[in-house]
Amino acid sequence: MPNVPTPHNGAKDGEIAKTVLMPGDPLRAKYIAEKYLKNAVCFNTVRNMLGFTGTYQGRPVSVMGGGMGMPSVGIYTYELFNFYGVDNIIRVGSAGGIADGVHVKDVVAAVGACTDSNYAAQYRLPGTFAPTADYGLLSRAVENAKKLGISAKVGNVLSSDAFYSDQEDALKLWRKMGVLAVEMEAAALYMNAARAGKHALCLLTISDCPFTGESLSAAERETGFTKMMELALSLA
Numbered sequence: 001m002p003n004v005p006t007p008h009n010g011a012k013d014g015e016i017a018k019t020v021l022m023p024g025d026p027l028r029a030k031y032i033a034e035k036y037l038k039n040a041v042c043f044n045t046v047r048n049m050l051g052f053t054g055t056y057q058g059r060p061v062s063v064m065g066g067g068m069g070m071p072s073v074g075i076y077t078y079e080l081f082n083f084y085g086v087d088n089i090i091r092v093g094s095a096g097g098i099a100d101g102v103h104v105k106d107v108v109a110a111v112g113a114c115t116d117s118n119y120a121a122q123y124r125l126p127g128t129f130a131p132t133a134d135y136g137l138l139s140r141a142v143e144n145a146k147k148l149g150i151s152a153k154v155g156n157v158l159s160s161d162a163f164y165s166d167q168e169d170a171l172k173l174w175r176k177m178g179v180l181a182v183e184m185e186a187a188a189l190y191m192n193a194a195r196a197g198k199h200a201l202c203l204l205t206i207s208d209c210p211f212t213g214e215s216l217s218a219a220e221r222e223t224g225f226t227k228m229m230e231l232a233l234s235l236a
């Protein structure tokens with residue numbers, strides 16, 4: 001591959017598996033590699049955006065941080081899909097629960113990702129693009145969740161550009177549209193996958209609920225998402 005390594009990823013051709021799990025936090029990537037992967041080898045330390053390849057139940061899988069927000073995840077996923085030959089990226093993120101009945105530690109699978117971002121403008125479409133999960137990955141995630149005894153909530157999420165928004169009522173408006181949770185990357189991941197003809201899925205664990213004040217600590221966010229991680233690994 002003439003484009004690798006890249007300015008953001010030190011991996012050489014062949015060092016990254018066809019399926020990549022992608023948390024925002026590179027330390028969550030390290031945690032997943034150490035806890036679940038056999039013979040994990042670190043392929044990237046550029047900007048401390050750690051990436052590892054190993055095997056899970058005998059199958060090759062990589063895990064790499066993607067950073068926070070759509071510009072960051074947009075760079076890493078673009079390079080993985082287009083320069084490293086990756087076929088599947090499964091985001092394993094944290095999110096704020098906004099719909100009634102969504103609580104901390106719940107697992108959410110994002111069918112679609114609404115967004116307040118302008119990321120799609122680059123495609124110059126004559127309308128509005130609907131960023132969606134890959135149906136094959138999503139349907140397998142739903143099946144595997146049942147087998148693993150995980151009650152995943154499946155629905156729409158919001159990928160927002162602002163964690164701290166000046167628009168106080170924004171989340172109430174998305175909630176009226178049935179949106180389950182808010183995070184900051186799925187829409188760009190789904191758009192990059194669509195444009196590259198590849199596959200993506202966003203799995204989330206609810207870390208806080210802005211309307212009720214429920215919240216997990218930073219340590220629980222780094223390590224406490226085992227159900228989601230095992231579900232994502234089952235898709236590799």
Ligand SMILES: O=P(O)(O)O[C@H]1O[C@H](CO)[C@@H](O)[C@H]1O
Binds near residue numbers: 184
């Ligand atoms: O836990 P991660 O995967 O980083 O996801 C969520 O957490 C960050 C904000 O705290 C944003 O990146 C948001 O999408």
Ligand SMILES: O=c1cc[nH]c(=O)[nH]1
Binds near residue numbers: 094095163182208
């Ligand atoms: O993006 C995020 C992630 C967690 N919680 C939120 O409220 N927003």
